[in-house]
Amino acid sequence: MKFAIWGFQSDIEIARHVTDILESLLADEHTVYMLDSFAELLKLDNPEVHTITESDIPKDTDFILSIGGDGTLLSSAQAVMRSPIPILGINLGSLGFLTTLESEWHNGLANVLKGHYHIEERMVLNCRLEFADGTEETLWALNDVVIERADIFSLLPLEVRVGEQLLNRYLSDGLIVSTPTGSTAYALSAGGPIIDPSLEAILVTPISAHTLSVRPVVLTGEENIYINLSNQDDHAHLHIDGKNTRQIDASLRIRIRPSSYRIQLVVIPENTFYEKLRKKLHWGHRSS
Secondary structure, three states: OEEEEEOOOOOHHHHHHHHHHHHHHHHOOOEEEEEHHHHHHHOOOOOOEEEEOOOOOOOOOOEEEEEEOHHHHHHHHHHOOOOOOOEEEEEOOOOOOOOOEOOOOHHHHHHHHOOOOEEEEEEEEEEEEEOOOOOEEEEEEOOEEEEEEOOOOOOEEEEEEEOOEEEEEEEEOEEEEEOOHHHHOHHHHOOOOOOOOOOOOEEEEEEOOOOOOOOOEEEOOOOOEEEEEOOOOOEEEEEEOOEEEEEEEOOOEEEEEEEEEEEEEEEOHHHOHHHHHHHHOOOOOOOO
16 A cells, blocks of 8 residues: 655654654555655655655555644645545644544554545535636635634624625624534634534634624535625735635635535544544533
8 A cells, every 4th residue: 555644743752653653554565655844854764765745646645644633634635635545644733633543543553454444525615716807716625714804903894695695794803614624623713513524514603703693604505605805905814724824805706615626534433523522522521
């Protein structure tokens, strides 16, 4: 099998885990690639490991092995957005809602190599930026599209339409448009609901809305969502999955809809989405 190891941070613990993973995979004669920047961080000098860039992952790779937290996995998802390569996440970060294995990954990885896993396909958002001069830019998000105010002293007025219908004119610190996968990320911190990741839905969550009656809304995704800055002089920051930041203004229209792309996440029976919810959010635990 062919593995591409993905990561962006290095410390003593991460280096130790990567060394153990490499020894395990190479001992079983698997082909191993590693992101070149990650290999440089680790000061890796192993001729059996082939370094690659973000744009040249071999198309016949069996698994992306993401080592870190959810941010690392989101980065790997951007790299394989157009390629159906399954991502297996090992959580060496904090929360780890997207990752499958924890720091005690040895048995889990062995079971995956034996075929004891299944693939969950996760919805992706297509975010098209429509500029005043007629040009366009398309971005994709596994978690969310976030629009935040650029001026920390002023609230951001935004108009949101679903198809041709006005949803609301928001006055807030910003807006989060997320997939069900992203419902446990920034949207959860902003008071949004948790959505089963198998659903085809889009969650619109205001950030600290000025009007208390404004609440998150779950949409079907059957119609395009259009977002504009309401005031001509306003500016904002657009973030895709916490990265790919753009500065935007009122001359731009944002169109969001479900993408035809799907991200494939490796899931093992003992660490399903509901199991993660109970563990990560400590449901059923009494506070001492």
